[in-house]
Amino acid sequence: MTELALQQYLDFAYIVAVVLFILSLKGLSSPASARWGVLAGEIGAALAVIVTLCNPEVAQYKWILITLIIGAGVGVPLGLVHMTAVPQRTALSHAFGALSAAMIGVAEYYVGTAPTRFEMGEIALEVIIGSLTFTGSLIAAGKLQEILPQRPIVYRGQNIVSLSVLAGALGLAVALVVNPANATLFPVMVIVALFFGILLVTPIGGADMPTVISLLNSYAGVSAALLGFVLNSKVLVVAGALDGSSGLILSVIMCKAMNRSFTNVMFGAFGQVQASAAGVQEDRTVRSATPDEAAGILAAANKVVIVPGYGMAVAQAQHKVRELYDALTKRGVDVRFAIHPVAGRMPGHMNVLLAEADIPYDRLIEMDDINGDFPQTDVALVIGANDVTNPAARTDTGSPIYGMPILDVDKARTVMVIKRSMNPGFAGIDNPLYYLDKTLMLFGDAKSFVNSIVHELSGNAH
């Protein structure tokens, strides 16, 4: 077999891999076919890796085998993390993906002779996006793991500083395009881009993480696609384009669900609106209830909608919520879950947690499908969700979240909210829902409160 013919066989295998990748994503259109999709993706990836190892350009296997083993050694534990840790794991994998793409771009700069101006432009853009995604994702992972403060860290003139740093990186890229052989500028550009990634994500608060993670996902995809351009590798172009468009779609969905414009996200200005939002707090009365009373109201209901939020994830209450679901379903109560697109810390976060607790997925209803049902709902039980239930988003034009689509829990006949205290979250936005006559506040830890309700319900059954 001549080398040229072998190259064609390799390319043919890559085409098969790409087709399997697309089928893999297609599988996710329904939970029933999704696992087949993963299998298709695995076969495609394995095929691509195996044929690459057969590539005659690969002259030395020692380091490849060692690093493949290291990669698997890191990847397996990261694939086995607890479901509550999935957001930070995802952010970390964006970081790894971007690191990988950036490292290859850097290596490509140093390989052989200096690149042409056009190639230099491609490499510079690829390395800048890869580097900023790497550090940005690490910061996001640190915030999600609560190693770093979840609060938005803001200071005066932040956007000007951040954008100047970005402009600096781009300026260095332009200088490199003018003179690709100027090897001293290249590492400086990489460092400036890495620094920009830190500045980009540091000001962002925890509640905005679904958007940020989606956006970083998109950036990671774009850097892989650009790497495909640099290396003239179509399999990378396709995989990067798929990942990039997926991240972009999710970012747009998250933006819409928070009523934020795309520019607002692109310039990393989130969290700032909220920081100034801690407004006037009137002394209004709230009604509270004990687990005993809450259990009585739930048992008497026909239709109950549970609204989970990040607080449920923090309290790890999903398994107790499942017991509550069981106890009520056994009594003939119709229990469903209302899922806001940005509930939790990443797209689809609540669905995964509830699925982990064995709640059937046809009980998990998206916002647009369930909002019309709240007026016929006897009890809306809010567990650890706040802003996504705030009616001020509909009515109060002065509210920082005005215009954000919310779950209309206030239209249910009775609203119960499990919350630690009346302290507003770090977003600092007061929620008028809590002061309604039909609202009962259930003060306590989500897990133990739900546990007490379940206890009461099972006690009454005997």
Place this chain on the structure above:
Amino acid sequence: MPPDFISNLYVFILAGFVGFQVIRRVSPLLHTPLMSLTNALDAIVVVAAIIIAGRHETRLTTVLGAIAVAASFSNMVGGFLITDRMLRMFKSRGPKKS
């Protein structure tokens, strides 16, 4: 402009469209597995990393390539693993306990 650029651009734009059409149909229920799956697929950059590390041109490029192999292969293994674990949990009817 290198001649390959145009053909790569074609592929990029077409793949982007395919991506949009396919991913638009993914149920919001599965958005978390979608993200981990695209992450695992994106880890295909490991093939480029293998070439860079395997060509063994200079010590620097080999080290950079080796880091890239480890980082992307961990994404590939971990991404597929966690996606499958998550999807296994999605059941249309939970086992009845009565």
